[in-house]
Amino acid sequence: MLTDYTEEAVCKVDDLKDGELKDVRVGDTDVLLARVDGQYYALYPKCTHYQAPLSKGMLHGNRLVCPWHNACFDVRNGHRLEAPALNGLPTHEVRIEGDQVMVRLTTDKESMENPMATPDPANTTTCVIIGAGGAGAFAAEAMREGGFTGNILMLTSSDHAPYDRPNCSKDYLQDKAPDEWMPLRSPDFYADYGIDIRTGQRVTSLDPQTKEIEVSGGEGQATERIAYDKALICSGGKPNKLPVPGVDLKGVQVLRSLTDSQQLRELGKEGKRIVIIGSSFIGLEAAMSLRKLGSSVDVVGMEAVPFEKILGERVGKVIQGWHEKEGITFHLGRNVKALEGSDTVEAVVLDNGERLAADAVLLGLGVKPNTDFVKGIDREKDGSLRADETLQIADGLFVAGDIATYPTADGTQRIEHWKVAGQQGYTAGMNMAGNGVVYNEVPFFWSNQQGKRINYIGHAEKIDDVIFDGNPEQDDSFLAFYVQDGNVKAVAGLKRDKEIIAIRELMQADKLPSVETIRQGVDWKAELGK
Known part of the structure; x- marks a missing residue:
């Protein structure tokens, strides 16, 4: 048979x-x-x-x-x-x-979509998403997964539908990832599920009282007013500026978009002299990628050690050494005094008088929440919007991603991570569809530093002490536990993936062992199985 x-x-x-x-x-x-x-x-x-x-x-x-x-x-x-x-x-x-x-064997597919509803023309309810990053992408799908059959409209000032933004500083910038890898979904997917994405749309105003959004489509186009029943603000961050002379010269760039990455990639291929101002995770990922393309790279940072506030001095020095081994030069503990050039940037002048020749400058100074268009809602000091545990900030209005300040057991916090944005978008989307979902996820992010993936879980506002499992200077793998106010609040790991998973699951369940127990050593898989 x-x-x-x-x-x-x-x-x-x-x-x-x-x-x-x-x-x-x-x-x-x-x-x-x-x-x-x-x-x-x-x-x-x-x-x-x-x-x-x-x-x-x-x-x-x-x-x-x-x-x-x-x-x-x-x-x-x-x-x-x-x-x-x-x-x-x-x-x-x-x-x-x-x-x-x-x-x-019952399927030959490599992936499958979670079960999702399809749009019903009879349902005229309109949900609007402002932003097409990770939060917006997951929110749109969550609404359909949560059973919403009305209209979904996504507005973005970008020229692109949702794409894999973390890759813009990694393989894509290194020219190792083709363009077709970058979109999160195909146009057919969004069409099939009735998700209308309008690119090149700048939201100029959102009024939660009238539930109306004003949109500018660009120069010469009339302002459009869009009424919403529910809306999600996930507009992300806008790059911090460098307040020095010469910052408006040509060749001074940021890395926030696919277009930015494409432009930097071409410079890197040409072997240009590139100065990166800011020794952040994105800044050093870009330094790694541009160096691999053949550019000479100088990194200027105000701190004495990269990532000292997040990963501690010891781990920061180790990561700095990885980059220096690949030919990247650091100028740390320095401020930028000016950028020089007649029309295009030619040099970066530091506060000690040192002059770094530059064909291009990349500003990696972090971001601030892009929320100026939101009317009638008080902002936090950093410009973010405070949400409740369901990520709602007003009637029918939700927030997710870089701009969201949300409640935790220790108070409130705001996190600028891709996974966090995606999961917050998913939570907000499910709630916009009428499901009562609470956001209480332990934060997670990863960074590729010279081919070594650092995973980080939790969140520490300050570091009182660091407990090490392994020797960062000598071992090929380690865990670093960051202690704040007598408790481990965050953990970083290199090649300790299973332990990181177990620790995050324990954090999520509020079952992390005491600092004293962690100092003595823990079998994390066994601890998780208790």
Whole structure:
């Protein structure tokens, strides 16, 4: 009898314990096997975000967490639970025959969308999203996932629909990622789900009292007024300016968009002399990428050690050494006095009189919330908008991403991370669809520094002490625990992916061991299994 499927025995029933993962093959197809509460599940074995091997991640209950960027999936149905992945995991049929676990291939897709509603022309309710970054992209899909069938309109001043912004300082800037990798979704996807994306649209006003948005489409175009029933503000940040003479010269750039990355990439290929002002994560990722393209790169920073406030002096010096080994020159503890040039920038003058020749200057001085257009709502001191636990700031008005200040157990905080923006957008979108979802995620971000991925969880306003598991100067992997007010508030890790996952899951459950216990050493997988 002929069959139109492939099925094989992949292991014995007792081969895996609950919480264990195993890579197996069924025919010519790689499959991930997982066991939860005595039940076996078979799934596509790679994360749908960047194709990380999920067997290197961790299973906690039904939550399967990616080792690289902490995307999360439900092993029972493959659904995506957390950003930065947009798609879920295809699943295969599993059955038990005697003492054998049998897996039958039931799909050849590499990813799947979470179940989503399609638009209903009879539903005239309008939800507007201001911003097309990670928060906006996840919010639009969350509304459909949450059952909303009305109109979804996304307004962005960008020339592009949502794209993979973190890659703009990494592989894309290095010319290792083609243009087709960058969009988060195809135009057909947005058309199929009735998500209307209008690019080149600058929002000039949002009035929460009248629920009306004013939009300028550009020079020569009339102002348009759009009424909304519900709206999400996820307009992101605008780059901080450098208050010195010469900042308006040609060749002075920022790195906030796909277009910025494209322009910098061309400069890098030409081997230009580039000075980066600001030793931030994005600044040093750009330094890495431009150096790989063949440019000479100087980095100017006000701090004595890069990342000292976030990662501590010791880790910061180690990262600085990685970059110096690749030929990047640092000028730290310095301020910029002026930029020189007749029409195009030619030099950067430091406060000690040093003059750095430059064909281009990249400003990496951070951002401030882009919220000036919002009327009638008080802003925080930094310009952000304060939300409640559902990310709502007024009737029918929500906020997510870089501009959102939200409540935590320790007070309020604002986080500028891609995963956080995506997850906040998802939460806001579900709530706009009428679902009561609370945002209480432990922050996570990653940074690629000279090919080494640093993962960071939690949030520390200050560092009182650092506990190390491993030696950053000598070991190829380490964990750094950041202590604030007698508690570990954040953790950074290099090549300690499973531990980072376990620690984040414990943080999320408010079950992190005490500082004293962590000093003595912890088996994190065992701790998570308690």
